[in-house]
Structures are given as C-alpha cells and as structure tokens.
Amino acid sequence: DIQMTQSPSSVSASVGDRVTITCRASQGISSWLAWYQQKPGKAPKLLIYAASSLQSGVPSRFSGSGSGTDFTLTISSLQPEDFATYYCQQANSFPPSLTFGGGTKVEIK
Amino acid sequence: EVQLVESGGGLVQPGRSLRLSCAASGFTFDDYAMHWVRQAPGKGLEWVSGISWNSGSIGYADSVKGRFTISRDNAKNSLYLQMNSLRAEDTALYYCAKALEAVAGTLDYWGQGTLVTVSS
Helix, strand or coil: CCCEEEECCEEEECCCCCEEEEEEECCCCCCCEEEEEECCCCCCEEEEECCCEECCCCCCCEEEEEECCEEEEEECCCCHHHCCEEEEEECCCCCCCCEECCCEEEEEC | CCEEEEECCEEECCCCCEEEEEEEECCCHHHCCEEEEEECCCCCEEEEEEECCCCCCEEECCCCCCCEEEEEEHHHCEEEEEECCCCHHHCEEEEEEEECCCCCCCEEEECCCEEEEECC
C-alpha cells in the first residue's frame, strides 16, 4: 500500500503569511495527488487535484506543485478563513485503494 | 446542485451489523465512482471503500476488508455500505463522496456524514 506522509503536523501562522505544506508518497504516484481543506464540524472540501489543478471556486492564493513522490500545497497569503486542517490524498492506486496523509492543522499565531 | 445525504448510522453493539446508505442527486450518478471515507473522533481521514461507476472495480481498506461490503444501485442513485462484525475501532463519522471520474479516487463532493458508534 502507498503511504502518505505530511509535514508539518501543525503550523502557527499569521494573516498574510505564506504557508507551505508538504506531502511525500512512499512510491511514485505521478500527479495523482489531491489536497483537501477541512474546518471543524464540516466535511472536507477539495482544493487541488492532479497535483496542481485548482478546483472550481477555490481562491487563487491556493496552489499545488510536485510529481512523483514529493508534493507541496502553498497558501500565498493566509486569510482568516484559511485556518483549518489540510489533507493530502493519493488517487493513483484506486482500484484498489486510496490513502490520506495524516493532516496539517493551520493555526492562528 | 450536487447533494449527498448519508443515513443509517447509530449506536450498535460490537459484533453486530449496520447498513449505511447515501442518496445522491444533482448529477448523473452512474457516470462516477463513489467512495466511503471515515473519521474517528478527533482523528484524520481514513478511506474505507470505493466502487467504480459500473461496480466493476471495488476496493477496501485493509482495516475493513472481509467485514464491509460496498455496493451501489444506479437506478436508485444510491450508494451503500454493509458493515458486519463491527468493532469499537469502527466508531467514526462516515462520509459518502463522489469521485471526479468514472473510475477514480479524487473526491470532489462530500456528504455531511453519518455517525456510527460501536459500543456495548
């Protein structure tokens, strides 16, 4: 099974900061990588798919990059509504399986 | 507007069974793969199972393999998860999610979840 390792597990940042979250796959997954945002008590929301494609309606301050095993989610200028937990997910191996990273909580500094 | 509405959760004793349902609307259901993802209280997301548009491809997490069965009824725009031999560690909020494509695992719409609590 493909394992996904996210770092850091949490980050404290201020409004306006640039925030970078990384995700590493245990084996190559080409560009089959998605990023989700989850706020407390809410369902996850798709932000980025195919490693770098912005989902419709998602602000352009979010961007994704990478391929193979190493991926990055960048928030160029953190806004108050961006404080949430972010998950990466590999979509390369379904069938038979998918895997999420452990999550990164973005907190207010 | 895409809507996914889960139901069937509740309190169940260890070893018993439960069947979750997900009613889909707002899109052509039989064009897309569908998945179940769960989240234990205070924990991260865990993929549980997925099924392709025509049920030809199915997958399960190792943690549920042999106990859970995913299915879909395209005529009823519905997704199901039959959960047998439930364990305390299956306690979680279970989300139904739509894939971007017919056989794929990028999840573009999610329901609000149904809570399953396994306890004696």
